Amino acid sequence: MSRLYGSLHSRAHRCAWMLKELNLSFEHVATNFTDGSTHTPDFLKINPNGRVPAFVSDEICLFESLAINLHLARRHPSDLSPATLVEEALVTQWSFWVVTEIEKPLLLAAANSILFDADKRNPSELKVALTKLGRPFSVLDRHLSEHAYLLGDRFTVADLNVAAVLTLARLGSLDLSEWPRLDEWLGSCLERPAAADWKTISFRVPRPETDLGMLAMFV
């Protein structure tokens, strides 16, 4: 049986969602990423980067959450899988896009709306993050004004990967009303039964004490 490593409070929830969408049975090892468990010699044999998630099956040992999901989509053909080389390129494109355009500024926004203790949040940083997010959010909103889902008329691994990153927008209670199609699409994705794990995510991150520390955390 395949194994997914990583607490569901980590990016492992992204892969748990995909595995559940595909009705695949798997062993879940809830490795904690906050207590050193991802840096033990045994874990580093599974993922030398000392991070979760990691996915291990009979044929592969893989890290990087969105790459794991793209592999599962290809390995277990379903409606979520790309059906052609063009669809394959597009699910890959959107998966990179959410990392390069959204993940880091969204983490900064979430830090200053929920992840840092209330007295450590900085409205100027939140504003910087939201300003940066405006561009990709508008791109996604316009795209979804012409297509029900990222690839057209069905939910695919592209939607799953992008929506899984955007859970942080919900956890941080970000106001998405300026992007109504994005907001509606995200709601429909995150209400899928297989996605439900994200709703229980709750953790705090200590704010670095200096500006240089902030840069080090988010770079």
Added chain:
Amino acid sequence: MSRLYGSLHSRAHRCAWMLKELNLSFEHVATNFTDGSTHTPDFLKINPNGRVPAFVSDEICLFESLAINLHLARRHPSDLSPATLVEEALVTQWSFWVVTEIEKPLLLAAANSILFDADKRNPSELKVALTKLGRPFSVLDRHLSEHAYLLGDRFTVADLNVAAVLTLARLGSLDLSEWPRLDEWLGSCLERPAAADWKTISFRVPRPETDLGMLAMFV
């Protein structure tokens, strides 16, 4: 004929390298990313994100440089292409890995060693960036102590995508002697004739005036 948009001083050099490895003829449109050319209405029809590179062929219009390269590898089978689903997962994994683990701290390191004007560089920021890079550089160095290339014994799109991001380490003259296998592998990748465009890359980036501006630039 397919078209690649983006000055070779931009991330478009990554895709030019791939196209040249595959001996594919293409029209190169050297869209400048520093003078507003990527934000014209015509360009936004090609890439709504207002970024280069973008790749357009008879069948697809694609953004995200590393996704473009993964698509080219699949569309035009060669030694660089993944040969199995496992190899496909691994080339995708390493391509995400270089974005999530290396690209941003490497950009911060390069900013403070070459991209910012000399009197605007901050040794503390360089140190923060190099400290952060130590972990992924060590992961890559250890991997390459057991394998000549990322997937084993041949150069693939995984090596190309990772090395293409690491050009910034050479442009910023970062000392990689602590990671000798990484250093040697990178040299061998970047000396491939198809890669040569990166050597001419030269540009400056103005340093933001405030710490918040730095965070906004690198998040």
